[in-house]
Amino acid sequence: MIEWLLQPWPWYVSGPLIGLTVPILLILTGKNLGISSSLRHIGAACNPRTRLPYLSKDYSWREHIWSIIFVVGVIIGGFIGNYLLSADPVNFLPSGFVSVTGVFLLFGGGILIGFGTRYADGCTSGHTIMGISALNWPSLVATIFFFVGGLISTWFILPLFGF
Amino acid sequence: MRKHIFTLLMGIYFGIVLVKTQVVSWQNINDMFYFRSAYMYLVIASAIAVGAVSVFIIRRLNAHTVEGEAIEIQMKPFHKGNVIGGTIFGMGWAITGACPGPIYAQIGAGTLLAIITFLGAITGMYFYAFLQPRLPHDSFAWLNARTGSAGSPP
Numbered sequence A: 001m002i003e004w005l006l007q008p009w010p011w012y013v014s015g016p017l018i019g020l021t022v023p024i025l026l027i028l029t030g031k032n033l034g035i036s037s038s039l040r041h042i043g044a045a046c047n048p049r050t051r052l053p054y055l056s057k058d059y060s061w062r063e064h065i066w067s068i069i070f071v072v073g074v075i076i077g078g079f080i081g082n083y084l085l086s087a088d089p090v091n092f093l094p095s096g097f098v099s100v101t102g103v104f105l106l107f108g109g110g111i112l113i114g115f116g117t118r119y120a121d122g123c124t125s126g127h128t129i130m131g132i133s134a135l136n137w138p139s140l141v142a143t144i145f146f147f148v149g150g151l152i153s154t155w156f157i158l159p160l161f162g163f
Numbered sequence B: 001m002r003k004h005i006f007t008l009l010m011g012i013y014f015g016i017v018l019v020k021t022q023v024v025s026w027q028n029i030n031d032m033f034y035f036r037s038a039y040m041y042l043v044i045a046s047a048i049a050v051g052a053v054s055v056f057i058i059r060r061l062n063a064h065t066v067e068g069e070a071i072e073i074q075m076k077p078f079h080k081g082n083v084i085g086g087t088i089f090g091m092g093w094a095i096t097g098a099c100p101g102p103i104y105a106q107i108g109a110g111t112l113l114a115i116i117t118f119l120g121a122i123t124g125m126y127f128y129a130f131l132q133p134r135l136p137h138d139s140f141a142w143l144n145a146r147t148g149s150a151g152s153p154p
Helices: A002-006 A011-029 A037-046 A061-084 A100-120 A124-133 A137-161 B002-021 B026-033 B039-061 B080-096 B100-108 B114-134 B141-147
Strands: none
Touching (some): A011 B002, A037 A100, A037 B100, A037 B114, A100 B080, A100 B100, A100 B114, A124 B100, A137 B026, A137 B080, B002 B100, B026 B039, B026 B080, B080 B114, B100 B114
16 A cells, blocks of 8 residues: 555546545635636735736735645645655656756746736636536636647747757 | 635645646656657546536535535636637646646655746746736627626636
């Protein structure tokens, strides 16, 4: 049992466990699963005096603090999963990223993630898992375009940088 | 306070599962987009299947939270950002091997280069916040009204 726990989990265990986050989170806290909104709330928390409407209009600290607490949990969970529940801790980025090009790609890719998820109003958690589970068709549209973007980068952009 | 503790525990749960599934691995994302491996597709499909059955049951039973509040399931409206923003996000996802959840999980898991991805994501969020009033957010109200998606775009 312990040995099995320490290996990477097969898809038919981990996929359903990811899916179960949706109902457990709803029942315990009433919140709809979503991660990328944390970026907005971190931005708003760091700039209480901003005039940007996106970070100030109708902003309710009480309503949104959960999203920052949740991602703090994800960081702790990442640590537990890789160091306490793993036979061999894994590095999740290939070694090629330890380079000037790699850092440039990560920062640039990060900008695309931050801008894109906020413009699309959700990410793979909020749209792909939560939105499609709720049969919200715009989430399916968003997910299809997540894949379109992913295919563009993987086939045409990453090879330019030797990845 | 109890709610915040539940939220933190659920975040920890989600982080552990993301890491143990290795959906936070750049290589797995790359293999998915090259159609080399069915693994990610099976994870995503089974997650949605379990999520969809759960949401169906919650709606059917009109379930409440443990604190007795009604559960509201958001139906985000369609708008142009789903397409344009979605494509831009997908490009970043494939480059960095991380969507927002995995960025945090990677940092916790000691893949500290993901801090660069995180700083990029915060920068990108600010770009959006600055440009938001000028970006198209047409939401096709007639379409959303017909299909039950509600609310207003960001």
